[in-house]
Amino acid sequence: QLQLEESGGGLVQPGGSLRLSCAASEFTLKNYAIGWFRQAPGKEREGVSCISNRDGSTYYVDSVKGRFTISRHDAENVVYLQMNSLKPEDTAVYYCAAGGCYPEYGPSNLSGYWGQGTQVTVSL
16 A cells, blocks of 8 residues: 655634645655645545656646645655645645646546545634
């Protein structure tokens, strides 16, 4: 299994920022595209962003374009998701996964494994 660990979530006011981290201890992230997903209560999990391991190309779902930035730091074996101008509708559990990153429809989860995720709550 391609097990990843998410961290960095928390409670933030609208307009605030958070940086999520996605790390792996048992495999090298640079060999995979990495995607971020989120699942809000009562909703299906959706792909938010991803970054290719081949050319560094990125994908963002329309609702986060211009606010979120994904980056990979292969020397640290970590992928970050910088989230700015957060909105209440960004509230969800955020997950990362190794897999593919497709410009048409975003990230995929190669192994089907989902970690615990990290909770992001945007509220006054």
